[in-house]
Structure formats: C-alpha cells, structure tokens
Amino acid sequence: MANQTVTYVLWFFLGWLGVHHFYLKRDRHAFVWWATLGGLFGLGWIRDIWRIPDYVQECNEDEEFYKKKKERGQVINGNAETRSRPNQNQISGDGIVTRSTTESRTRNRTVADAQKNVPEGDAVHLEEKKQKTVPHVPTTENRTQKRTVAGAQKNGPERDAVHLEEKKQKTVPHVPNCSTVRFSGQLVMGSIFSYLFRLSIPEEYAQLDGIKWVVFFLPPIGAAVGLLFIGTNLVCKYVGRHKCSWTWPLIGSFSALPWLFYSNDSIASSPLLAVLFTNWWGKKGRSEPPPRKGLCKRLTVLSCCGIIYLLLLTSTIYFNATVTVKDGETVPLREAIQNFFKSPVWSDTKEQFHRLYNYYQANGWHKIWEEIMSALDPAGEANAYKVLELDHSATQEEITKRYRELSRKWHPDRHKDLEAKAEAQKKFIEIQEAYDILSQIRAKRTKRNKQSTRNERTEF
Structure with a gap:
C-alpha cells in the first residue's frame, strides 16, 4: 500500500529524479522525470503537487476513487460502468431481450398520459398492458445473442453461467481524450530522442556511404521511442490508462522522411507527425491495469534504459559541444578533452595519484588519509x-x-x-x-x- 505522506516526502526531496513515481510503480513516468530533470525542468514536478493524491489512490486501487470515476462514465480496471447507448438492444439477467430505445420511452409516456383520463376499472388493464414485453424485431446480432444465452442456459454447468455473466458485463475499453499536457509531453520526449539518435553519430561518420542511410532513419525511430514513453503509461485527465502499439508512431515518424531527405534541419517534423498519427488513430484505452512486476525486474529495466539514455546524451555532448578559450576562439569539446589528457595538469595529477598509491602500500589507509587531509x-x-x-x-x-x-x-x-x-x-x-x-x-x-x-x- 502506497502512503501519501511518504510520496510527498519523496516528491519534495527526490522528485526531480522521479523517485516518487517509482515508489508508486509508475516506472515510465519516473524515467521521463529523471531524463528531463523533473518533467521538463521542473514543470511536471510542480504539477505533481495536486496530482499525487490521484496517483496514490490509483496505485492502491482505492474503491472510492474508482467509484467517483465510474460516476463520470469511465471504465476502470475492467469494471462495467458505461453510459447507456440509445437504439441498442440489451440482454437482461433472465436472458430476455429488451429495448432501450426512443420508441419505448415514447410508449411509456403515452400510457402514463392515458392513465390520467380513464376510469378506475380500465387502469388495471392499462397497467397490465404496460408491463407486457414489446415485440422484438430480431436482427442477425440479436439472434446470435439469443442463441448464446439459450445455449449457455441449456448446458447448465456453473462455469458456463459464470462465463456468460462475464460476457454480459464486458464493455468496450474507454478511449481517453488526449490532454494538452500529454500532447506536449509526447512532443517533447519524441523531439529529445529524435535529436539524440541523430546527433549521437558524429558528422564525419554520418557522411560515409555505408552509414549514411542508417543515420537517415535514426530520427524517426528516436521519435517513436520517445513518444511511447509517454503514450503507454502516463495518465491524462482522471485515470484513463493509455496504450498504443509501435505501428502508428512509426508510421507517423516515417511520414516525415520527405522533409528529412530535403533538409537535415527538419528533424522536428518526425516527432510532430508521430504524435498526430498516434493520437488520431493509434491511441487506445486500457481496461485493465498493467501487470505488476517484481522490484528486481523493474530496477533492471530502468537501469538499462538509463544507461542507454546516458550513452546517447554523452555521445551527443562529446561530438557536438564546443569550448570557448580566452581569445574567443571555439574549440570542439572532444579536441579539448584530448588536449587535457596531454597537458601538464593531467601529468601532475597522475603523478600525485601514483605517489598516494605508493604511500598507501607502505603505510596503509590511516596514514594515506592523513596525507590527503594535509594536502587539502x-x-x-x-x-x-x-x-x-x-x-x-x-x-x-x-x-x-x-x-x-x-x-x-x-x-x-x-x-x-x-x-x-x-x-x-x-x-x-x-x-x-x-x-x-x-x-x-x-x-x-x-x-x-x-x-x-x-x-x-x-x-x-
């Protein structure tokens, strides 16, 4: 059971690393917060102030919380709670097909009005007439439903009755609307990974014949990867879990290839089209919560994702950053690092470490600590x-x-x-x-x- 006080404490001290989301078993949410320093440099961290109570209740599968959501017409955790749909046949508990249509409601109003203007003896007759089942015009779908109900009742075993009850309660998963926050998060994460995938390859290697076409397809793949971190777990309005496959994000991101072929500066078109395609066609509701995973597995997956992200980020900075020297000249960072390892400062540092290591072998840790403190x-x-x-x-x-x-x-x-x-x-x-x-x-x-x-x- 997640505790709201503990969540707020983790949010206050380690929220920019997403630790409170990891505590609530929202691993992708935690990764996004860690990768963007608190959800786009603290904006998501501030938004969590009023979102944490809902997150905690969702993690604990609180019944009152789900009851409030069901009252708003949402399907949560596979519970059957949908707004009634007009002009659609329904199956009652006795297997009788009734109708919830405009025609039925009109007939009931007509009978009620007639009751006011008839003698007392005829009122009983009208009441009996009103309770009669309206003749049903069967359709192919209704015949199939009748056969299913009759067949299950004819077989009689208890397991078929349970299966029938579950089938009657089954509803179409709610397809949640995409909020502005979710759309912005998808666009930001898609853009980050799109640029990281492309810029992690140095320009001189990107122009080689054997690698050129591979590099050309990296931005769309990065856009799809970044979008799926948002599109599959973060919550939008209310609870509404989202899920989407790789199909539509990839289709949308690869639709930007003509712009990428025309100009390398059009990388932003891949995440934009991927987000639009996903929200129009690829978004689905999740009627059941995602399966729970063990702590070791969660830590392993998050660690692997974090290492891959850090490698991409380090490679991007190493191959693209520059350093400004005294006279205003800019030097590529990788050249500056190579020159540092050749400088006298690095030589003196290595010599000091070598001296400390020899001193440790001769005198032990206690003396080397005194030597370090003396040097400091x-x-x-x-x-x-x-x-x-x-x-x-x-x-x-x-x-x-x-x-x-x-x-x-x-x-x-x-x-x-x-x-x-x-x-x-x-x-x-x-x-x-x-x-x-x-x-x-x-x-x-x-x-x-x-x-x-x-x-x-x-x-x-």
Whole structure:
C-alpha cells in the first residue's frame, strides 16, 4: 500500500529524479522525470503537487476513487460502468431481450398520459398492458445473442453461467481524450530522442556511404521511442490508462522522411507527425491495469534504459559541444578533452595519484588519509606558511618577526598610488590572517601538549 505522506516526502526531496513515481510503480513516468530533470525542468514536478493524491489512490486501487470515476462514465480496471447507448438492444439477467430505445420511452409516456383520463376499472388493464414485453424485431446480432444465452442456459454447468455473466458485463475499453499536457509531453520526449539518435553519430561518420542511410532513419525511430514513453503509461485527465502499439508512431515518424531527405534541419517534423498519427488513430484505452512486476525486474529495466539514455546524451555532448578559450576562439569539446589528457595538469595529477598509491602500500589507509587531509589543507596552515614565506619548521618567534616585517612592507599608508594602495591593503589583510591562523594553531598544540604532559604525570 502506497502512503501519501511518504510520496510527498519523496516528491519534495527526490522528485526531480522521479523517485516518487517509482515508489508508486509508475516506472515510465519516473524515467521521463529523471531524463528531463523533473518533467521538463521542473514543470511536471510542480504539477505533481495536486496530482499525487490521484496517483496514490490509483496505485492502491482505492474503491472510492474508482467509484467517483465510474460516476463520470469511465471504465476502470475492467469494471462495467458505461453510459447507456440509445437504439441498442440489451440482454437482461433472465436472458430476455429488451429495448432501450426512443420508441419505448415514447410508449411509456403515452400510457402514463392515458392513465390520467380513464376510469378506475380500465387502469388495471392499462397497467397490465404496460408491463407486457414489446415485440422484438430480431436482427442477425440479436439472434446470435439469443442463441448464446439459450445455449449457455441449456448446458447448465456453473462455469458456463459464470462465463456468460462475464460476457454480459464486458464493455468496450474507454478511449481517453488526449490532454494538452500529454500532447506536449509526447512532443517533447519524441523531439529529445529524435535529436539524440541523430546527433549521437558524429558528422564525419554520418557522411560515409555505408552509414549514411542508417543515420537517415535514426530520427524517426528516436521519435517513436520517445513518444511511447509517454503514450503507454502516463495518465491524462482522471485515470484513463493509455496504450498504443509501435505501428502508428512509426508510421507517423516515417511520414516525415520527405522533409528529412530535403533538409537535415527538419528533424522536428518526425516527432510532430508521430504524435498526430498516434493520437488520431493509434491511441487506445486500457481496461485493465498493467501487470505488476517484481522490484528486481523493474530496477533492471530502468537501469538499462538509463544507461542507454546516458550513452546517447554523452555521445551527443562529446561530438557536438564546443569550448570557448580566452581569445574567443571555439574549440570542439572532444579536441579539448584530448588536449587535457596531454597537458601538464593531467601529468601532475597522475603523478600525485601514483605517489598516494605508493604511500598507501607502505603505510596503509590511516596514514594515506592523513596525507590527503594535509594536502587539502582544511585548516589553511600550509597556505599561511606560504603567505609569510616560511617553512613548517619555523618557531613562533620567527613567525612573529616575519609577520612584523611584511606588515611594515605592505602597510597601505606606505603607498600613494590608488591601485598600489588597494593591492597593498589586500596583501596586508592576507598577512594578518595568515599570522592569526598560525598563532591559533600553535596555541592549540601547545595547550594540548601541556594537557598530555600533565595527564602523564598524574598517572605516574
């Protein structure tokens, strides 16, 4: 059972990753939220504020929730609750075919009006006449229904009666309307995957004879894939689960091939046509909830989809992004990365890691942690020695002497030029802070050493 409070907590802290949708077993919804950082950069995350109660009730299959939806004329989870259709024969519980037509309603009104103007003795006759079954004009469909009912009642086994009852209650799944939110989500996801499929292949490879035609068909396939993430699980107005096959999204996306053949910049036409074709012809209602899957299977499927998405996104960024250098020149990102691995910074980094690894082999994890913390210099001691131009072996007298010398040298009053005065003031403040840091560290160490010595004497 899903809890609404837990859902809101997950929504608040991890909603941009879609964790609350995963908790409610809405895996595709969760993937879309994760892939678009909260449903198109937070818009879906905000919309979930008032949608979460419905999501929780749907996950728990709440009877009151379904009752409200049935009152609105929707079919949910295969329950037979539809608005009556005029001019259509229905089968009663006794197997008698009755009619719910305009003609029947007119006849009833006529009998009621006649009852007002007849004597009391004739009223009984009219009441009996009114209860008689209206003669039924059989059709091919009605004959088939009568034979089905009569055959099932003639056979008599209990299982046939149950099957007959289920068949009578069976209704056509509700085909939900497509809201603006769903249409926009389908278009966005279709566009994202369409561009990712195309841009993940570098341009120089896309022009090769053996790959050119394969690359040409990638945007329509990506549009269909992105659309189906929205078209099969996300809910639109009320509950109305949607489902659609691959047929119409693929037909719609491949209908844009003439535009793609004319111009490579027409990639957006594939998702647009795919969405239109799907909502016009390929959309169906789901009369039953999707089958429940185990946690391991759900995590495996989501992880695979996430890895594929990250690979496409990484490839797209790597082959298409650029870096701007100091002089305003743009350099392709892949060239910048290759040059970084050849730079002195990367060489020094590798050397430091190699040194840490050797130090770990000689001294263990405890010493290497102290070495890392010393290199990070969280207390600012190493930087303070550097500012005062001293080494770590300097005494407190040497630190104080050096501090006074540098303070006199960089005192702002000794400089008349405004720029030099500002620079001197900045340097003077750094010298003062460095001296304070070293003095405090030395004082703490001295106090700690005295306390340790006193404790040793007491124990002795």
